[in-house]
């Protein structure tokens with residue numbers, strides 16, 4: 581059966597992946613309320629359609645940080661993508677580039693930064709988690725700069741990993757412990773088993789390279805989880821600036837005051853995000869926070885958002901409420917997991933087609949011209 585929507589791709593990803601891997605992709609923190617609200621909040625925003633407008637041509641293009649994009653959308657940073665497919669980040673970067681969108685490489689990525697560079701055909705942005713040993717972050721930034729990465733996203737909503745009950749339920753640990761339950765789970769998914777068997781379990785290769793540790797996932801997992809720098813503060817943006825000569829964007833802003841602080845400390849942009857509902861349960865959703873943040877800081881720097889984008893119409897709503905762009909988390913991963921690189925490409929194409937139809941039906945053919953009068957609370 582052809583897969584028509586992001587939600588169809590999600591169902592296909594669920595069928596192909598062992599449960600522990602799908603739950604890692606999909607799972608939110610605690611009872612999943614923040615994650616569910618990310619999506620449902622879009623359903624409370626209605627459109628104000630205009631008729632008899634010339635919508636023969638639609639313009640969805642955007643410029644972000646000097647880069648011309650096909651849409652104001654980036655494939656956002658997600659860790660451990662190698663759990664779904666080998667060479668996952670090379671494939672996502674290519675899919676993004678072909679769609680005219682940037683790809684953001686996570687610190688917890690499983691493909692070497694050099695091979696992502698070689699594979700990519702579009703803008704590359706870098707996501708940073710800072711560990712206690714700051715030399716790791718400094719090496720990561722230096723490597724990325726030499727590979728032509730242009731924009732740095734520092735993620736600030738992750739001093740610890742959120743409470744993800746499914747890890748414990750599924751026995752998901754790094755390294756994987758081969759419990760009978762896990763072995764049964766894997767045995768039930770022979771296609772996944774075959775491709776992972778041939779290519780081996782993914783490793784956080786970049787973290788290993790930058791920390792000069794062996795690429796053994798036990799050490800890497802410990803480095804990620806226990807060594808996350810929990811004393812990072814706003815003044816550390818100055819340290820980042822010394823090591824990054826491009827735009828620095830703070831990802832994981834969850835209130836208006838922090839948006840103001842980001843501006844005050846010299847950020848070049850922010851991403852309103854609750855990390856896909858994977859961190860603080862009942863954290864605000866970015867789409868609900870957006871208008872207030874744009875009122876506070878919008879004129880001074882790009883305000884991006886993420887969380888719950890599963891339809892092209894969601895991009896239109898975010899732009900109407902003042903977002904300069906959106907990041908995709910799970911959506912392209914569903915495509916990758918279920919359909920490999922072509923699946924990731926198709927998910928991006930679905931969102932594009934839906935956005936185009938939305939703009940025509942809305943009678944607002946130029947995406948960047950959308951404003952608050954185009955949407956209403958329903």
Ligand SMILES: Cc1cc2nc3c(=O)[nH]c(=O)nc-3n(C[C@H](O)[C@H](O)[C@H](O)COP(=O)(O)O)c2cc1C
Pocket residue numbers: 604605606618656657658659686687688707735831853854855856857858886887888889907908909910911
């Ligand atoms: C499987 C998975 C892994 C993620 N890993 C990272 C990461 O390494 N760094 C980061 O800043 N955000 C990470 N995120 C959060 C995403 O960048 C993004 O904020 C979130 O997924 C957006 O919500 P959505 O999935 O509903 O689109 C991850 C999200 C998922 C689903």
